[in-house]
Every structure is written in C-alpha cells, then in structure tokens.
Amino acid sequence: MHCSISLINVDDPSPVGGGRYNSKLHPIIKLGEWRKGSQWFEMDRDLALEVVSDRTYFPLFQKYYKDAHNADEHYLSTFVSIKFWQRNSNRSLTWVDWSKGGLHPNKYLRPDLTVEFLESLRNNQGKCKYNGKITTNVCYLFARKFFVNSLKRLLMFAPQVIHFEE
Template sequence: MKKVSFGHRKLWLIWKLLILLTLVSLVITLLRIQFNPSSSQLLRGSQHPISNDDLAFVGNPKLAFMFLVRRDLPLDFLWQTFFENGDAANYSIYVHSEPGFIFDETTTRSSFFYDRQLTNSIKVGWGESSMIEAERILLQAALEDRANQRFLLVSDSCVPLYNFSYIYNYLMGSSKSFVDSFLDMKEGRYNPRMASVIPMRKWRKGSQWFALVRSHAKVVAYDDIVFPAFKRLCKRRPPLDASKGHQNLKLQKQHNCIPDEHYVQTLLAMNDLERELERRTVTYTLWIQSAANMETKSWHPVTYTYATSNPQQIKRIKDIDRVYYETEHRTEWCHSNAILVPCFLFARKFSRDGAMRLLSLGLSGLHTSP
C-alpha cells in the first residue's frame, strides 16, 4: 500500500510540474506579445468582431467611397455627375463630417449623399490623432457591408480624374492596396518612447489618402495596439509663437509627429504586409514649401483655382507614370497587376471654382475613359 501511495504521489507531482511549466510558458508568451507587438500574428489577431468575414465573398464586389470632410461637401456637384455614370450596385458611400451635421436637400446639391453621414462621428483636429480615429470609424462602418471589397479614403477637395468605370476596374483589378509608404529616417518625427511598441525599422511615412483591400482595412480598423501608442506619443509640434514665451519654446523641442502621415503605413509595415502593397497613393497632391521666415517654414498643398484648373494641368497629372522616393532611392513605377497604368485616379486640392471649370470643360474625364 505504501508503494502504491508513493507512486500516486509521484504521478501527482509530475502532473503538477507539467501544469506549472505550461503556466510559466504561457506567461512568457504573453509577455513577449506585450513587449514585442511587431509580430504580424498578434496585430492581425486583434482585428474585428464580424463573424465569418474571412470566408470568400460571393457576389458583386463594391468600392466603398469614404469621404473625410470638415462639414459639407463643397464639390458635391462634381461627384453627382461622377456617381450618375456609375452602377449603384458597384459602390457604397460613407461620410465622416462634424458631429450632428446632416446631409439632406438643405445641405447638399447631390442626392447621392443624403443620409450618408456617420452618426458616431467625432470632432477632428488637423495633425491630431482624431484624424486617424475618424479614418478608423469610416472603415469600421464600411466593413459592416461584406460586399465592400475596396476601401477608398477621399477628402472634401478631391476630384476624380477618370470616370467611375475606369476607377472601379483599376482598383478592383488589383489584388494589392495602394498606400503611399516609405522609410522615414528624418530625425525628430520618431519618438524613441514608441520603441517598446513600434520599432524604428518599421517607422513609415506617406500620404493619408489610401485605397485598401478588405483584409488590410480590417487590420487598420480594429488595431488595438499601435493606435493607442500613436494617441499617446505621436504629437504635432505647435507652430512657433515667441509671444507665448518659454512654454512655447519648450514645446518646439518635442517630436513633430503628424499621425495621419504615419499611422496606416507603419501599422501595415509592422504586419509585414508591404509585399501586398502598391507603395503609392492614387490621389495626387502638389506640395510646396512656404515660410514667413526660416523658423516657421512648412509644407502646404497647392490649391487649384479656376485659373490653374486647365487642360494642361490635368494632362500633366494624368501623364505621371512613376514616383521617386528619395529616402529609399526607389522609383515606384505605377502598375496594377504588372500592367503599367497612370499613377493617379484623383487629385486635390481643388477649389469650387476650379472643380466647376473641370466639369464644364469635361477635363475630369467623368464621361469617358482615358
């Protein structure tokens, strides 16, 4: 009996040891995940609550137009013509505007935008994390419709350069997302305090205007690791104002991180998804450097007015077939599934007068393919 009892105790001790080792292994794994969140498996694993969403979609795929606007849509008359020439079964429209703003017959000239505003919109500040939070809210809303297979972020000053059919086929014909993304090595934009969450080798910069495939849209919409780090540690440096004294001068020493220029690019890089990207945007913006003095110089997008919205300007944009990224010594030839294509489908920033001129002269290609 004593031998049997001893054998039972020995077996019980072995089981206890195995259970203890399993628990220790689990704790170590969790700690590794917490402090090394660059793992693509981790980031993809925190995506979304929509059941059966990863099953192959059967049906007519739609292109989700997600408008990120301040209040109304100044160029709604141009988009009216654009959507009139498209098949309603091929697109969805979502608008993030200021909280409480309603799109109806009193606020927009286009019925395509009636009641397209999100009811859970937030107040957005330029250069703040609220900008990427609004993008995520748009993506979350658009992901509710499983027919949406491409997700396009559009500004309130964007104009389409081609008609709906061409843009739809261009984006749907590619298996990749279009995300302007390049390695950002400029000192002062990366905050070293991010290192525990975002390794510097994964730090990227680019345009906020993207066109995502559904799997990438889910990564952005339901990321719960990188986004909180951006909210805490990616802050825009305030403009220099000597009249505010020492406090303002002190703020000039902080890192100048613009969240919407880094978030999507960095997140997808951390998921090891860059091979699944066309690393360029499909929305053209011309940037110039302006400054009252050397201490306040900054980059601003050119606004196209009535005078500059001419045939020569539009042709110049449409003829662009490559983008050069100086920090990576990389030329991105514009192609979709190995076929050379124009780089840009949209352009910004256009004034209302400029957009009216485009429409009147037929320069935006809304009625005909290129």
C-alpha cells in the first residue's frame, strides 16, 4: 500500500454538516459516519483511483442526492473518513474565511489585501495541524474568495510574500 497523504477536510460539525443526512443511507452510511467538507481538496493518485472505483458509496449519493447541489460537500469527505481515514490529513491546503458565518465565506476586495494579510495566510505561527497534530507553520498554498479587481494587487505583492526576485 502506498502511504501518501491526501488533504481532504472532513470535519464540519455545524448543523449544515449533519443536517443533510438522509436516513435512507443507513445501514451503509451511519449518521456518525456522515461528514461535510469542502469541495476544494487535494488527493494522491492512489486515493483518486479508489474514488473512481467506488461502487458502494457513490451509488447511494446518486440515488438519494440526485437533485442536491451539495452532495459534493458530503460524498468525498464521508467516503474518505469511512474507508481511508489513515491516509487523510483531515485538512486542506486551501484557506477560506468563514469567520462571518452564513452560507458563503467572506470575500475580499482590493483594499483588504496587504502584505501583512497575505503573510498571515502563509505563516500561521505553527498552528497548522494534520490529524490534530501541529506539524508545520506553512499552512496554505491556495486561498479563495478574492474579487477579480484584487488580482493586480495580489500580483504586485507576490514577490514580497513568496520571497522571489522579480
């Protein structure tokens, strides 16, 4: 067995997470196994092969979540947490700000972006965890929810934040 680690967030305890569980999934997927994660994920090739080969869990999602627009937030995180927990980091490399609550993350405008803000995304003072253990201070490689008008400012600050010469 290959021991790569995939980065799939399977840990959203909010009502949105468990509130979408369909009892018809039982007994194959029990309520305690139901997960909600992000549609943004990173996985290694071995896990990708397992996902596309799944003939047990995916058909349930096709049947009971046919018209749901949020099955993508549940299938992968539920499948991985049940079958391949030991190969998953239970985190993502994609930073998203949910601090304001609601159904959508915070969006950033051009004036919101500073070198200090971008540095804080990259270096989270040693708070980055893989399966609950702090292992690194480089937390994220990607970030989302920046308005299109912020692109020039992001590109302007990139050399300072990423520490490369122009």
